[in-house]
Amino acid sequence: MTIEGKDGTLAFRRIRLGMIGGGEGAFIGAVHRIAARLDDHYVLLAGALSASPAKARRSGLAIGLDRDRAYPDYETMLRREEARPDGIEAVAIVTPNHMHAPAAAACLEAGLHVICDKPLATSLAEGRRLRKLTQGRRLVFAVTYNYTGYPMVRQARSMVAAGTLGRIRVVQVEYPQDWLTTRLELTGQKQAAWRTDPARSGKGGAIGDIGTHAFNLAEFVTGLRVSELSADLTRFVAGRRVDDNVQMLLRFRGGARGMLWASQVAPGHENGLKLRVYGETGGLEWVQAEPNYLRWSPFGKAPQVISRGGVAVDAAAARVTRIPGGHPEGYLEAFATLYTEIAAAIRARSDRHRLAPEVQFPGIEEGIRGLVFIEAGLRSAARNARWQRIGTA
């Protein structure tokens, strides 16, 4: 129970936070707000919560923002906040994908730290421009690949890094869902509408929305980099404009092989993110829907169930754990862990002290890597699943 800066462990200064997106009908905005509050490192002071000015204002008031800080648009927010002595220091960007890059660029130019939902942008080119903007600025840029915040994911990563599994051979990752089994986007469901609209979500459908999570998780835990991939992308639902099923072969630098499956048309799966890693001396399995457990199979011995907060956790997991084993933490806690680590990074920038190496939230590089992945996947699929190299971007 030692998240850096968590309850009781750090002298307090809450980060002054603004938010772009996340108004009425949104999903991930409320998640970010809870995540920011949970460990008490932020105070949300300003927002431009919708692309519609009226809705933006209304949404801001509904969540308790002060009248003069519930802004109609983010340009106004950035301008006015800059003028305030108590203006915001950081911004959470939780819009549909196509707004990530312009909003993030504006925030960077306003000298604000950025917490951006994934994927970073709708094209690799955009992502690279953002990276350029970060250069030379002492600003934190985080991309919320939130599954990296789960304690048992951290333990998996540290076990691999410590060599507990030996050299990694096989990496199987999957992220099946079923919510787009039918053409939900025609029903007025807001999430389905924008996530299947190339203009707002980018050219990728499932590959961008959930495939990137799977890809990020695989690389985060193994520390390996995919060197090439072969992708079969499908649109199973008639009329859908983006892929809703992704199947890939992966090859990693160093020789490991993998498979990645992401689907939005797999009935029975809500958010079935699952990672399995096999090395010369053992195997690991982690399932997002039961995130408090890590199955560890040392070769030649009985498989073990390592539980978050339990007797077999290592320092990497313990550091991001709030409550004892058997009392489950979940998605919001993992998300909050990223926020807490981002707060530590923001304070480190402000105070010019070194950030502890254990702080592991994904940043601009992971964001760009996700875009490289999407583009390689789309290119491979367009070429009948021919192998595509993934560079270092």
Add this chain to the structure above:
Amino acid sequence: MTIEGKDGTLAFRRIRLGMIGGGEGAFIGAVHRIAARLDDHYVLLAGALSASPAKARRSGLAIGLDRDRAYPDYETMLRREEARPDGIEAVAIVTPNHMHAPAAAACLEAGLHVICDKPLATSLAEGRRLRKLTQGRRLVFAVTYNYTGYPMVRQARSMVAAGTLGRIRVVQVEYPQDWLTTRLELTGQKQAAWRTDPARSGKGGAIGDIGTHAFNLAEFVTGLRVSELSADLTRFVAGRRVDDNVQMLLRFRGGARGMLWASQVAPGHENGLKLRVYGETGGLEWVQAEPNYLRWSPFGKAPQVISRGGVAVDAAAARVTRIPGGHPEGYLEAFATLYTEIAAAIRARSDRHRLAPEVQFPGIEEGIRGLVFIEAGLRSAARNARWQRIGTA
């Protein structure tokens, strides 16, 4: 996602909260603080976080309280806060058990709403005095039997109430842990020390600490009342001063029969709270460590897995759900749900409007019922497990 008053659904007025207990080395205090923050209905403004004045002050500052509201003791807090125009309205009491009653009494007398951890007190007599104090005062008194906040527990309760299971026949509830398998209380572990010390925890050990949770959950879900119980209490660890294993037969009014097992010496269990309810037409199973699922077995049909946020949830569960199915919520969210409902109740008292009947947090009666249970259990155990009636208290 419609917790009354949750993010985006209610015009905002945050409850001004104080806290008694929960300083350095405490467990449940930090949980209450997160729970209060999570849905943004409270602002923690004052605290007397320890029985030791110096530690109380230090702990208060560490969590970011203002210098003048990090009080050395709760009497001072109550006195000074009463004098402030922006004084606290409600107090969370998160001390060891023996301090619950005096602190709660003082708060009630100061006209403050009370959120008290369980068990309500260390004796039934104390509990009854508290109840007396609540009478005639328009104050909310909540007892945080936190497992009642889980969405699938709410669904279980509403399914039983709707008659989906038919008349209830059998109720099996258990709460095994293993953390006291050895004599941890001798090692300086603070939680073990006070929880096995009759002077601080009350005469019951496991029966009070976790048995009450199991009992409360069984009655909460089934809507039934235990009419008599037969208890075998054991102290397996040599030298321990309170019971560490509880085994009971239960009889319910109306004819249902049950068993209750609570143990702190069951290796392999962290917080193994589990409830199973069987009626004429179906059975339910819920396991706290995997709280997002409810197993429902309609007699003569295939068992189903109902998931929180999923396609088969009812209104009672949906109302207290924040995020979609497959993205797990956990212990802190369930705890936060109680806080959010308590906030609604506090506002209802202030505004003299009726509280929605769906608000279901446990109150003084459930608190007293827990004490009746403990005393009946201890009495039965002292009489070689002879049946003891449980009155209406």
Add this chain to the structure above:
Amino acid sequence: MTIEGKDGTLAFRRIRLGMIGGGEGAFIGAVHRIAARLDDHYVLLAGALSASPAKARRSGLAIGLDRDRAYPDYETMLRREEARPDGIEAVAIVTPNHMHAPAAAACLEAGLHVICDKPLATSLAEGRRLRKLTQGRRLVFAVTYNYTGYPMVRQARSMVAAGTLGRIRVVQVEYPQDWLTTRLELTGQKQAAWRTDPARSGKGGAIGDIGTHAFNLAEFVTGLRVSELSADLTRFVAGRRVDDNVQMLLRFRGGARGMLWASQVAPGHENGLKLRVYGETGGLEWVQAEPNYLRWSPFGKAPQVISRGGVAVDAAAARVTRIPGGHPEGYLEAFATLYTEIAAAIRARSDRHRLAPEVQFPGIEEGIRGLVFIEAGLRSAARNARWQRIGTA
């Protein structure tokens, strides 16, 4: 893969077997026949498969018995077989309970080894008479508490015996079913009819049919003996003539405490036999419906899943395992293991060699112990769950 006398490991002489009961409409008879065949230690040559002579003959022919050995009744079978040079050596008794004792007595008097289904008889007095008949006769008497044949049950037993769990403290055993949730006995279902008829099943219902299995398993695995019990027996289904739900507190010699639940009215459970044993240094859990796995929780370490045929099995389990881990064995294999061990015992008697101590099938003493258990349970229930001592019978 070293069951004594199994495929390939013993010079062959198949035991000549007869059967009493198990004709048309029966359940357990076919199970015994498969169990006898599976490891090839028996050849079924004669049968009196029903109390109705015509049905007995017809049933015998249907399963391929020779015309002259498909007998109309067991008296005839015993008489005629005795006269044959190739007459049967052993008899499997698979009738409804009330016929066990008379049939077994007749077999013993005819000098035949007996394999009797459980419970041994419908009264303790009958059981004792049978035991008397075995004395002085060099005959094997087996009682098919078949769950003792599961490899992981054997491993659990040997782990307890080796002290791996330390001194045992808590034993939780349960056997819920749901098939008698409604009054199935009125529908003509043969199994329900006799099992709820005191004249054929004995005074106990669930307590005799499945409670005895739970009790046997608890004692078999722990090696402990229950010294007293307190029982609440219920008939939930209106009009039913025997108990359909059993709830008990158990006290073991040496200080361990336990609970036993057996139910036939618990919707969602088919054959939910489950045993959990907790000692000073670890806990074990075994579930009959997933019999190939044993969950072992060494205190202070991560729980492990030991799989039948896998890397962590001990000699006791390996000895009764046929196929590799991950290829499940089930109920019939466990049953067959008893038959194979019984064959070894029969050969040992014939050849006057010592039987290996690893052979562990239940015999007349376990059969009698089951009757003691039933009678104590019924007596306790009749006295409002007052404690009843269980002697050594």
Add this chain to the structure above:
Amino acid sequence: MTIEGKDGTLAFRRIRLGMIGGGEGAFIGAVHRIAARLDDHYVLLAGALSASPAKARRSGLAIGLDRDRAYPDYETMLRREEARPDGIEAVAIVTPNHMHAPAAAACLEAGLHVICDKPLATSLAEGRRLRKLTQGRRLVFAVTYNYTGYPMVRQARSMVAAGTLGRIRVVQVEYPQDWLTTRLELTGQKQAAWRTDPARSGKGGAIGDIGTHAFNLAEFVTGLRVSELSADLTRFVAGRRVDDNVQMLLRFRGGARGMLWASQVAPGHENGLKLRVYGETGGLEWVQAEPNYLRWSPFGKAPQVISRGGVAVDAAAARVTRIPGGHPEGYLEAFATLYTEIAAAIRARSDRHRLAPEVQFPGIEEGIRGLVFIEAGLRSAARNARWQRIGTA
């Protein structure tokens, strides 16, 4: 409990069986013998159990064959048995792979029914020659893809066939093991030695040994045919002569897409065969290690757990079920079901009656399909995972 011809349902005539292979040190031979015995449709009368004459004789005697029918080699067996009036009618071939085709050819030419383990042969050309030999002969030719015998696999197949899942979109199948994680073949372990030796197992390693099972299961359940595949095959263990890890993209005729993973180097998996099928209206999941359950997720409703022998089984599953739900059947029972169905087919040929369409054991076509799959996989892997068409062979 209505397997055609099973215990009690058919006038009896046991098939006279011989066996080739399966002597000392073998694994699958003993499995076939148990499978043949279990439902009592065969009597094993003759055998040539090893390629070594002395070992063949010794092994035959050890399992109880008559002295004159424990043959030194299969040619002798076929010649002598043909001459006997009570000679064998059918032969089980359970040798290493390279002997399948010559032995099967000899049996067919001797007019005997053949039950051949998988894969059918070590090359497609061999397989085709065998098929030619079956033409015009009224002989049964079975290939023991044994997983098709599991009741819940049958139910999965019949649910797909009935359209319960709608049009199939995605098929995910995997078969991970871990037994070849190290170079076991160098230790003298007989199974590892021949299965990694191209001269005895064929050019494929994991692809032939377990990949074929996965492939067969996917086609068996879905009724779909793979039209092309893209395969990445790896040899992770240094010095190994065949692949030990197989990763594939699959495309099915009609548009479904799939993935197949087979591995022998995945620590933590014993025999992790698992099939998932997703259609427009629902998804199915079946796991071989817990074969008595089928998870069925109708889109938009709560997932259900259908249990073998339980309330939700259909006729296809019930027909091949022996014992009630909750009493697990396993690998040997599924294998025995194939034997029982093969017996029915043999009797149908002899008696010239029509075989019930529900009899579904795999035959020569499925055997050849497995070889087509292996060759396409090897070819694709050799071409950097280029798509290879799978014809109708």
